[in-house]
Amino acid sequence: MKELLTSDIYQIRSSYMLDDISYKTLLQLYQPIMGMEAVSLYMTLYSELDQITLTKSPSLISRLCKMTGFSLNELSQSLSKLEAIGLMSSYKKKSQENRFLFDLKMPYLPHEFLNHPILNDLLQKRLKDEYKKTVSVFKVYNVNLDHYQDISANFTDVFDVHYQGKEVLKEKSYKQKIHKAFEDEYDLSLFYQGIENLQLSKKMFTKEDEQLIQRMGLLYKINALDMQNLVKQSVVQGHLGKRLFSRNCQQYYDLKMPEKFENIFHKQSPLLHEQTGKSSLDKHIYYLENISPYDLLKDKIGGKEPLKRDLQVIESLLTTLELEPGVINVLIETTLEKCNQSLPKSFMEALGSQWKRKKIQTVKEAIDEGKAYLKYQGKQNASWDEYTKEFNIVSHDQKQEDIDEDALALLQQYD
Template identity: 30%
Template sequence: MNPLYKELQPSDAYCVRLPYPFSDFDRQILTGLYQPLVGHEAMAVLFTLWDEAERDGGAESNHYHLLNVLGMPVGRLFESRLALEGIGLLKTYRKSEDGSRSFLYELQPPLDPETFFHDAILSMFLFGKVGAPAYKRLMQRFLVSALPDGYEDVSRSFLEVYKPVTARTPEPDDENTYEKKARPAKLAFDGHDFDFSLLMEGLSAHLVSRKAFTPAAKDMIARLAFLYALSPLEMQQVVLLAIDQDGQLTEERLKRAAADYYKLSVSKSAPRLEKVTALQPAAESRPASAAKTKEDELADYLEAIPPVEMLRQINGGREPVQIDVRLAQKLVLEHGLPTGVVNVLLQYVLLRNDGKLTNNYVERIASHWMAKKVGTAREALELARTEHDKYMNWKQEGGKPSTSRKGAGKTESVPDWFYKKDEKPGASEAKQDESPEIEARRLRLMKKFGMAEGGAE
C-alpha cells in the first residue's frame, strides 16, 4: 500500500459533485443508519462536502482548507474518505497534471431504508453496532408499518385519472436531457472471491438443482459467507438448510438458514464488522515486527499532524501568531511541500533560531529541500541532520546578530533527533537578547521531544 503522502496531501486540489439532490430524509438516514457504521468523523466529512457542493456549486478548493474546517489531520481525513467509499456514500476520482493532483469527490445517495434493512451485510453490521433494542427502534422509525386492519386500497390509477389531449406525443429534445442519477439498488459488493466451484462440488445435483443458483441467490450466498466468515464447505450446510420443497433458494430462506447455522455452529452473538486498518503512512518502510525508535515516533507524529496544530501545541495550546500561520500555509499551498516536510522544517528553524521563525531563513531551506525532492518527514530529518553545518552558515549569512553566549565560535548544537552531540553551555551563557515568551516557546518544543537544554537526553 502506498504511503499517505503518495495518496493525499493538503496542497492537493479538490471539488465536490452532487449528482443527486439530497433531502432532509437522506440526512436522517445518514445519521440514523450510516453514522453508527462509519463513525462521526467520516459523517462530518460527508456533511461538509455536501454543504460545499450546495453552497459553492463544485468550486475548486484545496485540502488544506478542508482540514482546517474539520480540525483533523490529513491521516484521519484519508481514513474517513476510505470509510465513506467502502460503505457506498462516496466515489473518488483523481487527475494528475503537470506534477499536481486534483480530486473529484462525487457524493452518492444512501440506500432507502427498506433496501438497507433488507441487505444482509448492512443490517447485521448495524445490529452489531447498536444492539437489539436500538436496532428495533430504528426499524420502527424508518420502515413503513402495515396498514391497520379493515382498510383497502381505493386509489385510482394514472390511466383512470388522466387522458391524452392529442394523439401524438412530441419527441423529447436530446439537447435538454440530463444524465439520470438514481439511488443505488444495493450495497456494492464484488463477491468476496467466494469459491462457488468448491461449494458445488460437495452438493449433489439431485439434492440441489444447479438452476436454483440464480444470480440473486449466488450474490446472497457470497454476501452471507462474507458476513458470517463461512467457508464454501460451511455454506454447503447453509444451502441445504435453505432449499425449499420446490428446490428454490430464496434470499429470505438463505438469510434465515445462515443465521441459524451461525448460532448453532459458531456463536450466539451477532457477527461484527470492523474497518480494515488504515495504512500507516510513515511506517511503510519498517518491518511489522520492528519496534519503533524515538525517531520513528517523531516521524509518524510529524507526518500526521497539520502544521498549524503543531505550532499550536508548541505554543502551549494557544493560537500561533498569524505571520507564522501564513508562513506554514505558504509552504504547503504555494511551494507544495508535504505536511511532514513542512513540520520538520518549522521545528528545525524554531530550535536553531532561538524559537523564532524567520521568513527568509525558512524559505531558503525550503528551496533547498524542494531541489532535493524531499517527500517525507523521515527524509527531511535525515537531510537536516547531514546539512546542519550548511544551514548554520546560512543563518549567519542572513545577518542574524551575534549573541552574548560564550564560545560563540563553536558549532551550533543539534537535538538528539538530528544525531549530533552538543556541548552544554554554562549557566553564564544564557542568552540576553531573547524575550521570556520566545525562550518559553523554545523550551516547550525541546521538552516535547525529550531534549535537555543542550540537546542531550
C-alpha cells in the first residue's frame, strides 16, 4: 500500500454479504495473526457499504482516519495487513493518482483456514496452548448416519419444470464467495524460466501442481532457482510426485535452516541442585537436573549428534509447554522406555501436556508421575532397591559411558 494523504479519495466495493460465521472467523482466526486494528478496519470498511449495491460513494481518506481514530501511518499499516493476508485488494485509478478502490474479499471458511498450510501454521505459533480451544469453537457435532434413514425430498418431488410455459424454473444463482489467493504471492514466472534446461516442460504441471509449488515456496522460503531443482528431483514418470516433493522441500528447509534452536536444546534447569543423597536414585536425579536435553539425547546414542527430528520434538516441548529441562529429561527417558527407544511426537506431547496441567516442575515429581503412568498402563511396580539389585546400577561417579546403564535402570524402575 502506497503512502496515503488525507486528501486522497477512496471507494469501497465487495462481492458478498458477511454472515455470522464470517464475523466469527475474522475474530477467532484472523485477529490473532493480524491484530485487532486490521480486523477493526476491515469491519469498518464493510459497515460503510450499501447493503443493496455493496458499494460506497467516494470519500476522503480523512473521513476514514476520523472513523477509526488511526493516524495515516497506522491506517496504511492496517491496510497492508489486509492486503497481505488476502482480505482486500487495493487499486489506484490510472487517470487520478489520488483516487483508490478498496475491494473487500471474502474471509476463508473455518475449515479452509484451518487446512491452509501457512495461515494455520501461523495461528498455531501465535496461540500456542490456546490453539485447540480456539479450533473447538468451530467444531460441528458429527452424527453417525449409519443409524439413520435418509428421508430427504428429491428435486422432482418438490419442483415441476415446464419448458414450454412461462413459469420455467430457473436455477438459483448463488453468491460466489471470493477471496484473494494467498499463493499468488509466489511468482511462478521465475520458476518456469530455465526449466527446459532441466528437461522439464510447463505442460507437465497441472493447476494443482502449481498451487502446491507456490505453497511450498512460501512456506519454506524457497527461491525460484532452488525450486526448479527440487521439482526436478520430485518428478516421477513425467509427473510431480506430491509426497516426494513435500519431503524434498522439508529436507531443503532443514539443511538451509540455521541452528537457531541450539540454545534451547542446551538449556539446563535454572536451579542446579547439590547432590544430597548417595543412593542410585539420588545420583540419577542429580544427573538429570544438571544435564541439558541435548546432551542427554547425545548420551543415549553414544555421543553422536541427535537426529534433527528428535531435537524438533524437544524444542516444541520446551517452547510450547515450557516444561523445565529436567522434567523434559525424565519425559525423554520415560518415552524411550515406553516406545521401544523412539521418541514419537504425539506421545511426548500428550504426556507432556498432562504433566504441565499437573504443574510438574522438579525431576523428582516427574519421576513419580512417570512411575504412576507406567503403573496405570498395567505394568507391575517395584521398589528402587529391587531394581538396583536386579540391574546392578552403577554410580554416576564412574566414567561417562556408564551413565546410560544408570538411566536405563531408572527407567526399568518406572515399571
